Amino acid sequence: MFPQDYPRVNIEAVKPQIDGGRYPIKRVIGEKVHVSADIFKEGHDKLAALLKVRKVGDKDWLESPMTQGDNDQWHGEFTVTAIGRWEYTIEAYAEHYLSWVDEITKKNLPGANIGSELLEGLAIIKKGAAKAQKDDRARMENIIAALEGALTAGEHAGAVELGVGSVMRSLMAKYPDRGEGYQLTPSLQVMVNRPITRFAAWYEFFPRSQSNTPYRHGTLQDSIRRLPAIKAMGFDVIYLPPIHPIGYAFRKGKNNSLTALPDDVGSPWAIGNEHGGHTGLEPKLGTWADWDQFVATCRELGIEIALDYVMNCSPDHPYVAKHPDWFFHRPDGSIKYAENPPKKYQDVYPLNFGTTDRAGLWQEMLHIFLFWIDKGVTTFRVDNPHTKPVPFWEWVIGEVHRVHPEVIFLSEAFTKPKMMRLLAKIGFAQSYTYFTWRNSKHELTEYVSELTGSEMKDYFTGNFFANTPDILPPILQIGGRPAFIMRVVLAATLSSVYGIYSGYELCENAALPGKEEYLDSEKYEIRVRDWQAPGNIVDIITRINRIRRESAALQTYNDVHFLSVDNPQIIAYAKMTADRSDIIICVVNLDPFHKHSATLQIPLDLFGIDYHEQYQAHDLLSDERYRWWGPTAYVELGPPEKMAHIIKIRRW
């Protein structure tokens, strides 16, 4: 087949792009997208390239010129200013006027006959003038007339001056001939969300534990009373485990016992009973009016609500009677409960995403999201998304974003790396990570470098939880209070998005022997706590969150720079804003049992500090200030206190 048309310019290797453009990159409002591409053409033409951007669905592109760097790589950038899907592409074209300027300048030698070349330039300029706006056209026509005059008079050098002069150049730059160009298709996409997607402190708590009275089931009203303290600690997002009616069948007792006692409250993750399912509210927590008041209070306090989205159904869930075909069946027709042999979860029926009524099931799953968005939820922490088909998530997130592009999805997939990445690629804005299990300097450096320094940073935002109701990591069990301080500093500074599960501030660390599970886990019982218990680290967490709010550097996710340190137990890393107006160095003792000292190598070149220059190191945690000088610095860290420095570097 003879090609009807062909790309007149080669545009290759456009970055960023994920998997050849199959998936969007991600940004939050106000962030920049730096775009680079290899752009070149046969022959000697001068080229021009435009970065073209629009919101998906818009008609007109916003264009900005790209600039040529080394080795045929061109660069441009744009800022995303609204939530939703954006698309970007590149148009490049031969710049005939500039090619002519280049040619005529080279040929304009004493005695050379360049009359023909001047006529060619005149034609190009006239083409530009024909497209020009009225005033510009008049100015161009004056120069054209002068140029023709010089040509007629045989004053070639003078004609060249007029044709290539700065006045004509700036006018011609406004009216390029883009006919022999090429626009890359298809375009690439950006998924844009709110800044809280990339900078937030999360706090997880169980409303039913908020009564302050032992054995009394807490309510939403109790939770409302708890909110100011959470806000005072500096948290932006509260994450609620499921608040739906809890099933009775095979209800789990305390410590995951197979036999529940009559007053056992059950696991909130076994959803559904006669009071309703995923769009129901557990009656013991209160009424819809209480919920609305809870939402309103959160709004007043500037707290967002993240709700657990859990696709488990208790055998008592209304779906079981209404849509038995949504479940897996045994040969005898009975519904199968969840299993991970030899483990059995008789209190939970998994859904069959490949059911013959797939449209019915998938649409209902979408409906649950829309229902809670309508009820004031802005974020969903999605439970075990890796156990459902990835294309389902791509579809349902797309459907939600079509009407509510501001909604944030957090993937709770503690699973294999490739699946975790793919879930991020298809639309989850945030992801749980392996941070909880990364303890040594080597492990943390390698893992955080992968997350924030590789292509992953364009699509995967790790939400670093220091603990969860499912995970009480060994370091906290054995390291006690110094470990709790150390780990929360790491979580809150290695990532711009982090979280804790309530009880962390009390350094709760009683575990089931040999497991990462909490003893007397709140998953199966009500836990009433003394929030002022001795040894708590509320003040430290409060300070960390304030430091984060006041530091632009700590609000960036990308590019954690690890420093060279001569003690394997001390980790140090820098974060900074692109303009280096805020530079933070975090230094953390990873050993909760022993004091350590170390010498850090300070990357002065990276910071833009001269080697002979003194600078101030202000520890924002202790409020101590040091005068540093040169490329090394000495530090000493606790325990019991002073497990970390969060140092702001200030130039005089």
Next chain:
Amino acid sequence: MFPQDYPRVNIEAVKPQIDGGRYPIKRVIGEKVHVSADIFKEGHDKLAALLKVRKVGDKDWLESPMTQGDNDQWHGEFTVTAIGRWEYTIEAYAEHYLSWVDEITKKNLPGANIGSELLEGLAIIKKGAAKAQKDDRARMENIIAALEGALTAGEHAGAVELGVGSVMRSLMAKYPDRGEGYQLTPSLQVMVNRPITRFAAWYEFFPRSQSNTPYRHGTLQDSIRRLPAIKAMGFDVIYLPPIHPIGYAFRKGKNNSLTALPDDVGSPWAIGNEHGGHTGLEPKLGTWADWDQFVATCRELGIEIALDYVMNCSPDHPYVAKHPDWFFHRPDGSIKYAENPPKKYQDVYPLNFGTTDRAGLWQEMLHIFLFWIDKGVTTFRVDNPHTKPVPFWEWVIGEVHRVHPEVIFLSEAFTKPKMMRLLAKIGFAQSYTYFTWRNSKHELTEYVSELTGSEMKDYFTGNFFANTPDILPPILQIGGRPAFIMRVVLAATLSSVYGIYSGYELCENAALPGKEEYLDSEKYEIRVRDWQAPGNIVDIITRINRIRRESAALQTYNDVHFLSVDNPQIIAYAKMTADRSDIIICVVNLDPFHKHSATLQIPLDLFGIDYHEQYQAHDLLSDERYRWWGPTAYVELGPPEKMAHIIKIRRW
């Protein structure tokens, strides 16, 4: 839009692929394609994956199972056995039977009631049996009957044995249920050509210089007489500069003089006069009958002919009169000659690929290829392809390959790296390289690693020319004979495809002062040579080519392993076959003026040699044999002789 169907398995990161599958990878007949991909699925299903391959246009896929490696990466490979375009893709599916085997094995505990699970397995097995061939079905039905009997008798453990036994496993493996699978689309492509694409020694010569009589214009008959000597040196491909009629207008004289004397023969690259153009034969070279005889002699000798494909037209070219619209015009209507200001090439008119008669011009350019293929040419060395639109080359190579997939295109693009790569991606089988200008150990190591160790090896084959009529590099000008030996060893062993331009074997190195141009360049005059001139390196080149033919390692292009050497003037590298049956170490003195010695680090692990093992180092150039032992070896190299070792490593 609700998705009508969806991929049941995730298939990501398929390798090899070039730019998301936009361009084919390349292989030669008999080579393997190792394919890897990340393959995973939600939940706990066991997966199976098939690598599917076919020639483009074929209906049926050849399938082979992939095996699961670490981190969800699966691997498979296929061998390409015919010239042309192949395509490959992956189909993956949930292996229900194996998932069931896994589940039932875990659940088959003393006292467990697994009757329901056995019924599920029975259903899966019956589905397999229904698809089985007659004999297999009978065997399966026997086991099914036995299994049902055990089930009825309540002998669950026995029923499991029958269901998961090796007999049933091997039968079920033949009849998997691929219903819940996914085949990746679109497929990826491989461009397959003959082995000579990846392993060849090229020799460039001017037929008009072959008369052996000063001032007499050589002929094809003279060239026929020269062929046996070229073959005896071990060359497989002879590359002829243009053999078409040469224009008279603005003909260049000796040493590129602007004024030709009456007996000056002109540049063969200024094509076309009254005797014809690109499909014409310069009458002084002989007749079409001579050409046919030349082709026949090459065939007998096992030599392939590479013809220069040059899109220049002399002002006397027939196209100028017949298709003036194919050229660029000045405002006064005259045709523009080639320029690279301030340089002028009045003897050459460039073609306008964007002409309004684009179809006419492009089809004619295609016709030239087809004409010469019909005349026995199998390879085209394409002159300056980077000065024509890349989409033209993609089209024209595609059109040629549609009827002549065996034809090889060599890109003579000494230009910017991105353009050189793109020309290889769109179909040029071989490319000229920067080898000629890479002299130091660092430069050679970096460049060859990029070519043979990066993704480039899948699409870019560098043809390492040691000299060309346009390039007499400084190292040869100043280094003399030792440099000629050193550089031909490098060319012939760093790449499996290399070439020299005639005169190299005579160490001709007289240059225009301060330039890389030959003095009295053969481009503008006839050069008659004494092929037995003293100091020639015919024997050395002959030996190198014989070593290459006898060494499978030197016939591989990929993965040159550079060795650590303690002397910056000595470079050493290993090439080996995948099975390590042939291991070659080349050691070259890069300094043509001084003897050097060095200690090499021998990568014994790579070679599969134990640290306590003795091995033989057989220098195939000198035929000397050394007994080596351990991970270091000492070498001493010339000048004047012994500039290099080409060592075959032999285990006892």
